[in-house]
Amino acid sequence: MMKKNPQQRIEELRKLINEHDYRYYVLAEPIISDYEYDQLVNELIQLEKENPHLITPDSPTQRVGSDLTNVFNPVVHKIPMLSLSNTYSEEEMYEFDRRVKEGLPRGEKVEYVCELKIDGVSVSLRYKNGILVTAATRGDGTTGEEITNNVKTIRSVPLSLRKPSSLKLNLDDIEVRGEIYMEIEAFKKINEERELNGEKTFANPRNLTAGTIKLLEPQLVAKRPLKIFVYYLYSETDELSTHFENLKILSEIGFRVNPNYRLCKNIEEVMDFCNEWEEKRDKLPYEIDGVVVKVNSLKQQRILGNIAKSPRWAVAYKFKAKQAKTRLKKIIWQVGRTGTLTPVAELEPVFLAGSTISRATLHNIDEIRRKDIRENDIVVIEKGGDVIPKVVEVDLSQRPKDSQVVKLPSKCPVCNSNLFRPENEVAIYCENNLCPAQVKGRIEHFASRGAMDITGLGEALINLFVDRGFLKDYSDIYQLKEHREELIKIERLGEKSVDNLLAAIEKSKEKPFDRVLFAIGIRYVGAGVAKKLADHFKSIDALINASEEEIESIHEIGPSISKSVKRFFSDKNNLKLIEKLKKAGLKFKIDEIRITSDKLKGKSFVLTGTLSSMSREEAKEKIISLGGHVLSAVSKNTDYVVVGDNPGSKFDKAKKLGITILTEEDFLKMIE
Ligand code: IVH
DSSP states (O other), X not given: OOOOOHHHHHHHHHHHHHHHHIIIIISOOOOSOHHHHHHHHHHHXXXXXXXXXXXXXXSGGGTTOOOOOOXXXXXXXXXXXXXXXXXXXXXHHHXXXXXXXXXXXTTOOOOEEEEEEEOSEEEEEEEETTEEEEEEEOTTSSEEEBOHHHHTTOTTSOSBOOOOTTOOOOOSEEEEEEEXXXXXXXXXXXXXXXXXXXXXXXXXXXXXXXXXXXXXXHHHHXXXXXXXXXXXXXESSSOOOBXXXXXXXXXXXXXXXXXXXXXXXXXXXXXXXXXXXXXHGGGSSSOEEEEEEEESBHHHHHHHOEETTEETTEEEEEOOOEEEEXXXXXXXXXXXXXXXXXXXXXXXXXXXXXXXXXEEEOOOHHHHHHHTOOTTOEEEEEEOTTSOOEEEEEOGXXXXXXXXXXXXOSBOTTTOOBEEOXXXXXXXXXXXXXXXXXHHHHHHHHHSTTTTOXXXXXXXXXXXXXXXXXXXXXXXXXXXXXXXXXXXXXXXXXXXXXXXXXXXXHHHTTSOHHHHHHHTTOTTOOHHHHHHHHHHHOBHHHHHHOOHHHHHTSTTOOHXXXXXXXXXXXXXXXXXHHHHHHHHTOOOBOOOOOOOOOTTTTOEEEEESBOSSSOHHHHHHHHHHTTOEEESSOOTTOOEEEEOBSOOHHHHHHHHHTOEEEEHHHHHHHHO
């Protein structure tokens, strides 16, 4: 036989491998053995090795072969990636149908396409001339992050499109969107392995998928069995007409489309679909959390348009929280950072809504009494979305004869100190401020995302550092750098992770005063209250010296907060902590905004809604730095109202008063 030239053979092999990939990963109908398949791949790898100039980015070898790491460059979505508004009942679905019809010319017929709502991570795929060029995350809907190298490892994502001769479209420049997910069995297996290796497990398949898709190294992503279902097609060059047809086209050009979709003539048929799948959801090998209902006609979709961040032409019908029955083995009392004892139910592990549940919160003793929950009861637990599972009720028919009513503990279960129960409160507290559970809890709160946001300093590390004496309170965090050498020696830590942690600690010093005030953990001072106190008093010294009356003069701040603030600062230990943090360089006053220009001098602004490119605080600072000022309410003296997504009543008022409205774009131009 004449030997083919390498280029021809390479092309032939790629075609064959793509075809077998498609049959295996998309259609799930392989026609050759794994051995035969591997031989084709090995031949291609060999030929490409000998002829590296012939390697192309869409070659099947480039899925895992890439030793590039991801940089997560920003990708601006051509069309924003919207999210869906949720409905939870039949009434709300009828309401949606009514709104759709109201938004369309009178008497127009509406058809809907129902699809399963896959509980994964959405992705946008851009194909130019039939080749995958970019894959991006949703991000904030306007700008996502590039994850092309990671997505290429997913075998059901075609690197190049199929071109059936029957297809009359040219599809030279298309965007496809879909959901990357992991099947439940694969998720369980990975978690089991991680548990064995002492690694942190993931709460559910979606979290595992989200974590995987953002890994730096594609080789690691390739080891995790991610899959995709696509549900959206946009073409720059073709006129498309219905969503139903688009789903068919997507299948034809090689994508994996979830087969369980249905064209419905009216909202009754839509409800049938929703009810059917709410029943059947457990039979699927992957998690779904509802049904997505979309207006079929793309023309009608265009007429309906969007409100804020969701389309008017689609809605998510969310399933009710899933329930399961299991045995409550034991009730334990957890001690939080403020000393509160919270009862937690230890359960016989049970799989529910994507994860294995072995604990549920019981809130407080009143709740336990109200539901008459006892140890060894068979209980119904429920988990909706991301919320912590809770015990809904007890199956009294299965209650053991010798069961006992739950008693309050008499001593702190962690440090054995006395407990107290303030009047008018359901909570009980451990009175020992130095109780290890409280110490750990306070440090955890201090380092948490909403507070000082020290990446890497989570529960496990804090426990370790407290147990080994590196941390006695949160102010010691800023001394950790003096123990670098000792930390590196700790098993599992290593030089790189210690240095990353120390860098994150240094970075946290930039956090503004209100975050610091929240982080130090004054009872009843949440993030919002901390902001109000910081804005009003401007420095910790002013707050320490303020009277209760002065604190209460702030809008929405009452006596329990003011008393708690005074109590906190009357404790010498707390004042010492603050001194230590001050020395470390944390911010204990608000940053004065420097006025850099008089571009907006004398102009007053009101902000409403969410801006996508900056926080409201940043917008405010920018206006002030340009000489303008920001007011909280609209009046006829307001010059401009800047309107973001989901604006409040200020927007309506501004329109009524005829005040100049600025979109985010107008505003950005103005402050350029
Ligand atoms: S359509 C505007 N279809 O649900 C259209 N989304 O909140 C939005 N999702 O971000 C997307 N399955 O991540 C659509 N069949 C499906 C879906 C689906 C899951 C996710 C997607 C989206 C979120 C909507």
